[in-house]
Amino acid sequence: MTENHKSWLGMALIGFVLAIAPIVVGASLGNAWVRVLDFAALYIMLALGLNIVVGFAGLLDLGYIAFYAVGAYLYALLSSPHFGIHWPFWAVLPLGAMVAGMFGVLLGAPTLRLRGDYLAIVTLGFGEIIRIFLNNLNSPINITNGPKGIARIDPITLFGHPLSKSIDFAGITFTGVMLNYYLFVVLALGIVFVGIRLQDSRIGRAWVAIREDEVAAKACGINTRNIKLLAFAMGATFGGVSGGLFASFQEFVSPESFGLLESIMVLCMVVLGGMGHIPGVILGGLLLTILPEAFRQGAGPIQQAMFGEVLLDPEALRMLLFGMALIAVMLYRPAGLWPESRHRREMAK
Amino acid sequence: MTVLLEARSISKYFGGVQALKDVSLTINEGEIYGLIGPNGAGKTTFFNVLTGLYQRDGGDIAFADKPLRLSSPHEVANVGIARTFQNIRLFANMTARENVMVGRHLRTRAGVFGAVFRDRRTRAEEAALRRRADELLHYVGIEHRADDIARHLSYGDQRRLEIARALATDPKLLALDEPAAGMNATETEALKTLIEGLRADGLTVLLIEHDVRLVMGLCDRVAVLDYGEKIAEDVPAHVQSNPKVIEAYLGGTA
Numbered sequence: 001m002t003e004n005h006k007s008w009l010g011m012a013l014i015g016f017v018l019a020i021a022p023i024v025v026g027a028s029l030g031n032a033w034v035r036v037l038d039f040a041a042l043y044i045m046l047a048l049g050l051n052i053v054v055g056f057a058g059l060l061d062l063g064y065i066a067f068y069a070v071g072a073y074l075y076a077l078l079s080s081p082h083f084g085i086h087w088p089f090w091a092v093l094p095l096g097a098m099v100a101g102m103f104g105v106l107l108g109a110p111t112l113r114l115r116g117d118y119l120a121i122v123t124l125g126f127g128e129i130i131r132i133f134l135n136n137l138n139s140p141i142n143i144t145n146g147p148k149g150i151a152r153i154d155p156i157t158l159f160g161h162p163l164s165k166s167i168d169f170a171g172i173t174f175t176g177v178m179l180n181y182y183l184f185v186v187l188a189l190g191i192v193f194v195g196i197r198l199q200d201s202r203i204g205r206a207w208v209a210i211r212e213d214e215v216a217a218k219a220c221g222i223n224t225r226n227i228k229l230l231a232f233a234m235g236a237t238f239g240g241v242s243g244g245l246f247a248s249f250q251e252f253v254s255p256e257s258f259g260l261l262e263s264i265m266v267l268c269m270v271v272l273g274g275m276g277h278i279p280g281v282i283l284g285g286l287l288l289t290i291l292p293e294a295f296r297q298g299a300g301p302i303q304q305a306m307f308g309e310v311l312l313d314p315e316a317l318r319m320l321l322f323g324m325a326l327i328a329v330m331l332y333r334p335a336g337l338w339p340e341s342r343h344r345r346e347m348a349k
Numbered sequence: 350m351t352v353l354l355e356a357r358s359i360s361k362y363f364g365g366v367q368a369l370k371d372v373s374l375t376i377n378e379g380e381i382y383g384l385i386g387p388n389g390a391g392k393t394t395f396f397n398v399l400t401g402l403y404q405r406d407g408g409d410i411a412f413a414d415k416p417l418r419l420s421s422p423h424e425v426a427n428v429g430i431a432r433t434f435q436n437i438r439l440f441a442n443m444t445a446r447e448n449v450m451v452g453r454h455l456r457t458r459a460g461v462f463g464a465v466f467r468d469r470r471t472r473a474e475e476a477a478l479r480r481r482a483d484e485l486l487h488y489v490g491i492e493h494r495a496d497d498i499a500r501h502l503s504y505g506d507q508r509r510l511e512i513a514r515a516l517a518t519d520p521k522l523l524a525l526d527e528p529a530a531g532m533n534a535t536e537t538e539a540l541k542t543l544i545e546g547l548r549a550d551g552l553t554v555l556l557i558e559h560d561v562r563l564v565m566g567l568c569d570r571v572a573v574l575d576y577g578e579k580i581a582e583d584v585p586a587h588v589q590s591n592p593k594v595i596e597a598y599l600g601g602t603a
Contacts, residue, residue: 201459202459202463202478203460203464208440208443208447209451213438213440215422216440217451219402220451220452220455221422221518222451223421
């Protein structure tokens, strides 16, 4: 079997698993777990966007969730009864991606000279500024509806069918959560594709060159200003798409969904998975969405079974385990769980 | 003989210290021009001013008959000045081939659209880019290391890779900052052959070097810097017998 056949077979297998996953999970674990898969897809999109900025270009961004917020609020404003505007998703999602990309440039432009921890602090501030704006832009003119958030956002409608309603097909009932899953997975695959193509291109090499040695990159004729701005813009675009999907899925947005902890979570997915390595980042996103949820649901019953009562609050235990897992990974696998294996690639040739 | 680079009264201050005092020099097309001087004489500072890493505080530079205004490194690379660094600066985790491909950034065009959709033009450009990178690796003699990560290369090969990366920008003037530093006699000899080959292929070379024997044996003309001032500029034989140079560089009154 040739290399090409193998990769087609692999792709077909992945496609099959992705297609039946919500049906199997929905039937065995219930709809709540399909919802977790939906969020995993959203977070993977976010992590892949952040991976461009942090993983490829080496620019530490702690305010990445701001772009998710921009995408989500743009969708909310243009597709809800809040202003009485109901644009279709195929207009709002690309617009959200574009506006988020513009915000990316807006953040990138003043921070071009900063690196490492200095850049981290400024981006952290930027993320908070966006959240605080969203929280307070309800007076004098009510734009964002403040801390109350925007409700009754339109779900995405595909072929005249809103994705919030279930549909019967081939004897299986596809719930709204499942329908959203398929849409998210298709878009996430699109983002994976874009990410892989970018990585192996003139632009991707320029990003990595800046990460490796900015001075040498300049001397090689790379206009580091433009290339860095491009990284910020591309990363933000992915965040914007993901945010729009989040708004349509939840049918509600409020500023508290876009706090610093969310930025940190997405960064953890990138770092834990393997910075700059797309499969690793996907794994990171998947693990950090599913494992905490499993802890949340599993910790209570397990304690009940072992001690006859719930000794530790599952919520507190979850953060403790999460922290310990982070420390363990950083100690034993500092490059991430699934880092790019240059060496292996060389051997394969 | 055509003048390729003319620097007039270049000065550079770091706070109160004047690192370059009215340094003027002229480099002719096709020559190997050496820049020597004791440690801290301002050689690397001159390099950094020339290649746009530092902004000069006074003076003009004309390159290929065009004024080189205060500019950024990528613009300097664009007009045809490429450089290497004293303490090798490679993209350590990229392969040797990728390093050279990055060097060709300026001479290629593909953007985000081309990267994502891989249209015919992008594919053709990418293929030509790979070919050119392999040619350059072959030229400097490390084609067998093309798929190895830069930091796994031997010291001498890293120097060669840096030269290949600089050549990828299609320079008219190649500025080498102490290329023989840390090399043994055999490696230095091979480097000398490589630089002579560059000149034979029509390139102009500006060379900063500590190894006096290499400079004297290789360069057509040599300038000597001392405390930020040019104290001599001549053919190697004359520079060697210049009393000012002997005093400043070769060890006082000895």
